[in-house]
Amino acid sequence: MTSTDPEPEPEGTRPPPTRRPGGRTARIRTQVLDAVRAELGEHGFDGLTTDTVAARAGVHRTTVYRRWRDVGGLLADVLDAAGDDDWQPPDTGSLEGDLTALNEEIQTALTAQPPIVVALIAASFRSEQAAQAQQRLWEDRYARCETIVDRAVRRGALPPQTDARRLLIAATAPLYHQLVLLRTPPDPQLPGQAARTAALAAAAGAFVEPRSTDGA
């Protein structure tokens, strides 16, 4: 799992400015990214400019321009910052329980007000830089979640050759599909139903590569 940890360095070439964590650089980043989220939540992508973000953050516009360049750079940094945490997937003791708890977190995020997570997904259709950061974030989240499947295999609840990524996508995709694309209202049963579907399919061998029969 590749985590985008503490400070692996966005600005590679120039000598790092006094980079005490919690120092001025970090404080400005926090202010600016908070401002991006707030603007996005209130006005969506169309209300977002480096100037409105600078004004809201209380920093000089050239600071924003120099460090983030444009709206795409700001959005990408919000997404990268979102992955820069200690989040671990739920551990409830069962595959279906873990997937249900995970889906509940996803449903909460996708239906939160203001709708920042959905606004970031929408923005990823507008900015290639945001799209790539969104992909990095999802990649990181799915990689962290693979432990859910590993644990189930170790418990003997799943065949060892289970493809963790496909299982996780089957479990979570209906949430994104219904809440982001089909725009159906949130349904308290949805997280559990999608989890149960994936767990039943997994137990029936849906995520074991068919080619693994070559020795049989």
Add this chain to the structure above:
Amino acid sequence: MTSTDPEPEPEGTRPPPTRRPGGRTARIRTQVLDAVRAELGEHGFDGLTTDTVAARAGVHRTTVYRRWRDVGGLLADVLDAAGDDDWQPPDTGSLEGDLTALNEEIQTALTAQPPIVVALIAASFRSEQAAQAQQRLWEDRYARCETIVDRAVRRGALPPQTDARRLLIAATAPLYHQLVLLRTPPDPQLPGQAARTAALAAAAGAFVEPRSTDGA
């Protein structure tokens, strides 16, 4: 839905213009919607204006403005026109076969060049009118596909209380999730894998409401 424009009336109150199907009105609609698709495929939502569409369609800009009002109206009509066909879901003789063939159609549409279907999905984040038309189109498509599940129930391959909509969403959601949101490259195995997952889960009773045990 609040539309943003001056004239209060699309058409309702004034006498309808000579509305022979295949007549001038229909011909203009075809030209204009073709132009919307072409502009969308080439330049995406940001290149789309009523003026560029009128120019490309070879019709007067006031014609476009009077009939479709704005870009949202044009997109909504493209989506409504897409649902105005005789499309029927595949009928292969098995649930997994039907879902695989359906997913192959979806993967083809989502990966077509120019990427008009994905551009319409992206546009639905920009225009409330397009979002509602996109929802109508999906609602219509999922409703037509319910026959896939009905046939499987009649064949005795699925329990009679199977929730067709939930099954269809489970079968198709991974395609949208991977190709539109996660932006993974198209995978020739994806349609069949997602179909098989949903079919296995369905056979295991995943889409039968748990409350149906009340008599047991």
